[in-house]
Amino acid sequence: MSDQIILEQIQTDAFIGIHDYEHAKAQPITIDVQLSISLQKAGQSDQYADTLCYSQVYQSIIAIVRQKHYHLVEHLAETICTTLLSEFSVTQINVKILKTSAISGCAGVGVKMIRPSDD
Numbered sequence: 001m002s003d004q005i006i007l008e009q010i011q012t013d014a015f016i017g018i019h020d021y022e023h024a025k026a027q028p029i030t031i032d033v034q035l036s037i038s039l040q041k042a043g044q045s046d047q048y049a050d051t052l053c054y055s056q057v058y059q060s061i062i063a064i065v066r067q068k069h070y071h072l073v074e075h076l077a078e079t080i081c082t083t084l085l086s087e088f089s090v091t092q093i094n095v096k097i098l099k100t101s102a103i104s105g106c107a108g109v110g111v112k113m114i115r116p117s118d119d
Helices: 018-025 042-044 055-065 073-087
Strands: 005-013 027-036 093-099 111-116
Touching: 005 055, 027 055, 027 073, 055 073, 073 093, 073 111
Parallel strands: none
Antiparallel strands: 005 027, 027 093, 093 111
């Protein structure tokens, strides 16, 4: 399937990292998410009920980020993948997370994960 719902460059602050200073202060991160889902019905019907609500996906991601301190970006990405796959009827999820202030001279460091649905 090639249809996707896309949320790009979600910018938020997260308590993330293994260093003491990362426990004391939230740092900026950027999140990109692509959710694979058939959009054919919505494309034909032009009805909101036939698609996935971007706002609900966004709110879920923000809630996950804010729920606790994460030691690893990998764990945050995995948590986002697992949660969104369980909350929404999607066949696959791609998540990219960048810590945008971790290394000076670098736009961001992070991870990208691709997870299929278990269905």
